[in-house]
Amino acid sequence: MTTMLPNADGFFGEHGGRFLPDEVIRVVDELAEAYDSVKNTQEFQDDFKRLLKHFSGRPTPLYACANLTKKLGGARIYLKREDLNHLGAHKVNNTIGQILLAKHMGKKKIIAETGAGQHGVASAATAALMGMECTIYMGAEDIERQKLNVFRMEMMGAKVVPAMTGQRTLKEAVDEAIAAWVADAGESFYLLGSAVGPHPYPAMVRDFQSIIGTEARKQILEMEGRLPDYLVACVGGGSNAIGMFHPFIEDEGVNMVGVEPAGRGMTPGDHAATLTCGTPGVLHGFTSYLLQDEKGEPASVYSISAGLDYPGVGPEHSFLKDAGRASYCAASDEEAVKAFFALSRTEGIIPALESSHALAEAMKMAPTLGEDKIIIVNLSGRGDKDVAQIEQMLSDGRITAD
Numbered sequence: 001m002t003t004m005l006p007n008a009d010g011f012f013g014e015h016g017g018r019f020l021p022d023e024v025i026r027v028v029d030e031l032a033e034a035y036d037s038v039k040n041t042q043e044f045q046d047d048f049k050r051l052l053k054h055f056s057g058r059p060t061p062l063y064a065c066a067n068l069t070k071k072l073g074g075a076r077i078y079l080k081r082e083d084l085n086h087l088g089a090h091k092v093n094n095t096i097g098q099i100l101l102a103k104h105m106g107k108k109k110i111i112a113e114t115g116a117g118q119h120g121v122a123s124a125a126t127a128a129l130m131g132m133e134c135t136i137y138m139g140a141e142d143i144e145r146q147k148l149n150v151f152r153m154e155m156m157g158a159k160v161v162p163a164m165t166g167q168r169t170l171k172e173a174v175d176e177a178i179a180a181w182v183a184d185a186g187e188s189f190y191l192l193g194s195a196v197g198p199h200p201y202p203a204m205v206r207d208f209q210s211i212i213g214t215e216a217r218k219q220i221l222e223m224e225g226r227l228p229d230y231l232v233a234c235v236g237g238g239s240n241a242i243g244m245f246h247p248f249i250e251d252e253g254v255n256m257v258g259v260e261p262a263g264r265g266m267t268p269g270d271h272a273a274t275l276t277c278g279t280p281g282v283l284h285g286f287t288s289y290l291l292q293d294e295k296g297e298p299a300s301v302y303s304i305s306a307g308l309d310y311p312g313v314g315p316e317h318s319f320l321k322d323a324g325r326a327s328y329c330a331a332s333d334e335e336a337v338k339a340f341f342a343l344s345r346t347e348g349i350i351p352a353l354e355s356s357h358a359l360a361e362a363m364k365m366a367p368t369l370g371e372d373k374i375i376i377v378n379l380s381g382r383g384d385k386d387v388a389q390i391e392q393m394l395s396d397g398r399i400t401a402d
């Protein structure tokens with residue numbers, strides 16, 4: 001039943017929908033109709049699967065963490081290796097799907113926004129592959145902080161436009177990207193990077209990312225002859241988590257755990273644990289749980305990992321929380337850093353700091369469970385991008401490597 005959502009208006013229970021001015025609704029409607037008409041065609045599915053395989057290197061392995069499991073005791077930990085995708089994270093599953101749709105719609109230009117730069121890099125690469133013009137809006141502050149990713153985007157032919165208003169970060173970049181899209185809706189396609197935004201984006205991004213759970217389900221059945229007991233994934237906007245969870249929703253024995261960033265602690269402004277601490281509200285054209293102040297303005301958020309510090313969350317996660325089908329918790333910066341080093345040292349795999357939050361929760365859970373239990377952690381990305389930040393924090397004495 002729950003796999004049939006959203007409804008025709010884009011609602012997952014009370015969450016989702018479209019809360020936008022009429023001129024934006026019009027362009028979103030055009031997109032929704034186009035997606036509905038192509039998504040189940042053989043041609044679209046063949047193109048999507050071919051590019052996932054040959055451009056990104058799918059299927060990604062399901063990897064048994066023998067060393068980490070032995071060290072912790074208890075449940076067996078598997079990793080879904082999204083870090084082995086081209087560009088180092090799950091983001092490319094979605095950029096391939098959406099740019100294929102843009103081509104079908106006859107669009108010439110891709111418009112995207114990016115905070116930490118990971119979605120921008122995947123967008124730039126996929127646009128280059130498909131011969132599309134690509135413009136990426138990025139807060140002027142974020143451009144300063146993420147220079148390497150800006151170079152990567154430019155190297156692949158994208159134009160990076162700084163958002164100069166307000167806090168000069170992701171929120172302003174989104175505002176400017178949407179304005180540019182609406183002003184040039186005939187030629188442009190807005191490529192959204194997570195399972196958020198107005199309908200149909202949350203459902204569409206989920207569909208593209210569901211390759212993660214579809215593969216993992218098949219792989220664990222082949223390797224263990226049964227389904228896992230737990231799925232664990234980090235939640236920023238929620239795309240890697242919903243992509244992992246969705247193909248298991250009807251499997252009642254499979255528990256799903258989303259892990260948000262607890263940052264420096266649970267004081268407002270020190271974390272981005274939206275489902276753990278938020279209340280329903282509207283942001284970027286949809287309703288969901290939201291970290292907000294008394295006036296309903298999005299609260300300021302923080303996490304050690306730039307990919308998780310968003311004050312909202314995808315509406316399907318809010319629904320799964322209300323329905324009690326998934327549970328959500330939070331891991332701190334410190335716990336994530338611990339998990340980052342633990343995986344690097346026991347398995348020789350350096351995880352993204354985002355993914356390290358999921359790993360931290362799995363490392364807490366495993367010793368409390370029997371050896372017959374199975375946990376699959378979605379390793380959403382690799383940590384190469386975080387190595388300089390970790391090195392800086394080590395040399396400042398802000399963290400230690402044990």
Ligand SMILES: *Cc1c(COP(=O)(O)O)cnc(C)c1O
Pocket residue numbers: 089090091118119193194195234235236237238239240241307308352354355380381382
């Ligand atoms: C962007 C990113 C995330 C957070 O985004 P979701 O939409 O919540 O998946 C998590 N992990 C990595 C590696 C990322 O790049």
